[in-house]
Amino acid sequence: MTTNDEAIEIKNALKVYKGDTDVYALNDVSLMIKKNEFFTLLGPSGCGKTTLLRLIAGFEHPTSGTILLNKEDISLLPPNKRPVNTVFQNYALFPHMTVGGNIAFGLEMLGWSKSEVASAVDEMLELVKMQDLKNRRPAEISGGQQQRVALARALAPKPQVLLLDEPLSALDLKLRKQMQIELKRLQSETGITFVFVTHDQEEALTMSDRIAVMNEGKILQYGNPRDIYHHPENKFVANFIGDSNFLLADIQNGNAVLTDGTELKLSKENKQVSNGQKSILIRPEHVQMSKAKGSKKAFEGKISNIVYFGTDTHFHLELKTGDDFTIRKQNTPNEGTDFEIGAVVELTIDENAIQILND
């Protein structure tokens, strides 16, 4: 269960790599990660996810800003003095040690006694279901098994925070799904705070308690998966998570007026938004279609393409405004053929499905 105690707080972290042109890998990042939560850093390649993780682990020091662990400033502590462990993307298992030796390593470095180490290693092996492979070397086990050993090795010292840098990206789809469930189980069983990095939005949505969406060294938004999906604050976040339709609208007293004059009603909370030109977001699955009745004020479009996906069908429309618009409709056994390419359809949108973006 997540509590409201903070595990990690990052204040105005800046990380600049000096070079011919300076790289702002992290540009004024502030973030709070709660105890016992599954926190995900999500963003495209090169946005600074690994850099942020390396700053928390201590492999890198911030150019400026502070990192607090349990309210204590750890910005300048070396990695071996931080109660934080990492699962590396390539696992980084020690090839000259056995599976058991790898898991024992951190405990030995902490000065645990031989018997304590031995029983902790067995406990960890059981946790990741690898008891039988204790005496194998990393080269003698499969990729998925190496992944488990890497997890066990990082969890064994009972760190306060576990950092995972795209740990599943090297696995095939089936194994990845399995490991996603496994990771969630490990997190709830151990009660350790997980900070998980991925650039896979679906993985982020299904696994996380909270998500931070990053781009170009900045955190654009963070919150729980529902908030991020339903109330993205800007175009980048909306685009990165899920499929989106963007339309230009003039906000006038609680209505969004499209460029062709069509009026869409806004929800109560959106009524506070000041008048003016804005982008609005409508998710493809939040729109209903029906046969056009030909009324002047209706929100209408013409079907330009239909793509069948098994569980659902995507309808590509051209709106009266000239914009492209996609609708996703769940398939049912009693499929009609009402909607064919070239047909004009009327669209109905719940007022809560319209999200006004900041940029």
Added chain:
Amino acid sequence: MARSSLFNRPFEIKRIPSFQSIALFTFVGLYGPIIILITYSFNSSASLGVFESFSFQWYITAWENEKVQEAAFRSLYLAATAATIATIAATMAALATTRTKKFRGMTLIFVIINQPLMIPEIVTAVALLVFFAMIKIATGYTGMLYLIIAHTAFCIPFAYLPIRARLESMDLTLETAGADLYATPWKTFQRITLPMIWPGIIAGYMLAFVISLDDVVISEFVKSAGQETLPTYMLGQLRRFITPETNAIATVNIAVSVILVSGFFLLTQRKK
């Protein structure tokens, strides 16, 4: 048909005209003399022309020759000492040139380390002769230290290259993982880096050992009176007359080198 098959077939070195005779010539040129030398080391007579019968006689003669014993012991002592110092220095140099951020003068260090590979040995030998002569006059010391220093210097690049190769192929995240798992930098080196580069260190040591053991030119110039190593002793013998005893010593020398160099290749070959 014949034409197209000529063009379709991949290039094969064996199809170059006279490839086989060149290969044969090379093998005979390389190994012929050595095989003859080894054969005659087992000759029971002192003749270099006629092989009478098989015997270990010359090995026994050499073994019982006090001068050979002394030179052999000196050579081994020198090779062991020089290779040890050179390997330690080479390991530190290899760590400094692969584990630190690129710094000014890194290339210079690389050049300095590998200098013995580039400057003709005879030039180094003469330079050392002159340099050590000055020190000998100034201090009066004429011990083994000169040979040890000289051998250490030219052994370093041979020890350095395999160690560096090993370090460069090692995944740096392993050291990061060590630090992440509460190991101090020294513990990380001890428990992770050192075991991983150990084959490179042994290989470097073996190569340095062979190079020192086989050296003639620098030893000949640097040694003080009475400090014969096995190769300089053999050279001295050859100046007077060739005896099968020299063949026997040379054969033993070849055997030691072959064993060490084979060991070197086994260790540097990457297992996967």
